[in-house]
Amino acid sequence: MEFYCKDFKVGKCQGQKLVDGHTMPLVLQPSEPHNGDLDSLLGALKRNKDWFDELIIKNSAVLLRGFDVKKAEDFNDIIETFGWDDIRYVGPAPRTHIYKRVWTANEGPLSEFIYYHHEMVLIKEFPKKVVLFCEIPPPEGGETPFVPSFKVTERMLEEFPQEVEDIDTKGLKYTFSAPSNNNTSSMRGRGWEDAFGTSDPAEAERRAKALGMDMEWLPNGGVKTILGPRPLTRVFEGRKGRRMWFNTVVGMHGKEVSSAMMADGSEIPEKFVKRCEQIIEEESIQFKWEAGDVLFLDNYALLHGRRPSLPPRKVLVATCK
Ligand SMILES: [Fe+2]
Helix, strand or coil, X not given: CCCCCCCEEEECCCCCEEECCEEECEEEEECCHHHCCHHHHHHHXXXXXXXXXXXXXXXXXXXXXXXXXXXXXXXXXXXXXXXXXXXXXXXXXXCCEEECCEEECCCCCCCXXXXXXXXXXXXXCCCCEEEEXXXXXXXXXXXXXXXXXXXXXXXXXXXXXXXXXXXXXXXXXEEEEECCCCCCCCHHXXXXXXXXXXXXXXXXXXXXXXXCEXXXXXXXXXXXXXXXXXXCCXXXXXXCCCEEXXXXXXXXXXXXXXXXXXXXXXXXXXXXXXXXXXXXXXXXXXXXXXXXXXXXXXCCCEEXXXXXXXXXXXXXEEEEC
């Protein structure tokens, strides 16, 4: 049986898909209409912690809907119920700390599409779970689409068996350039000071090293970070031996501020990248945010992104070990 818990009722949402027998996202609603208040929800989560944890792994995405979750403090209470450790965000997205474990998801312009990624895929330690809370749903667009990563590997293996194994064996090398000061006019324009949490270049280098990156300073005061070798696919414990598409080749290949190539310096074929982009889009799952939604994503198993949106849109995030 896919589901049993007397504290929740399984609901439906537009856009959900059945992947390998499991619904994504699995929608959980109050068991009875009068159980939708925050205290009832916190109680239900506390009683079913282990079960809920397993559910996130089994279904990869679980959506709490119909509960009275109104603000960052409520969301923080939900996160703290589980006792998962916090993991500090490192990356290009401009984020603002809101309350305890809660941050804004990304303050880059709403008109930009944030390309699919596993959260902090290039960093040595990345979150196991990405949890998102919708405080203000966008009037149009602004979905958070996600993609079962193993499906991408499966389909790429069907079409490019040789290339996939070749790149996976050699590994990948990425570069990424950051300017010297904060500029949130583009989500890719975050300054290195902000990204590394220091304005001291020597300290930034130390922190970069600790994260597994090399740095080259640019004449304009910016920095080029070099990462690699990194894998193309990864297998994580407890995920059925699935090979996850744990890379950011499509997002970084051939861009103005970033690149992706094989670790030995050879180029990744353009048609490999283009086709992969199509496959990722074809496999994507998306639903429409509603106020109070809380979405739990298994970051080992899913890529996620953000579609362009009309304002206002307020989605908050907590990343957990
Ligand atoms: Fe993200």
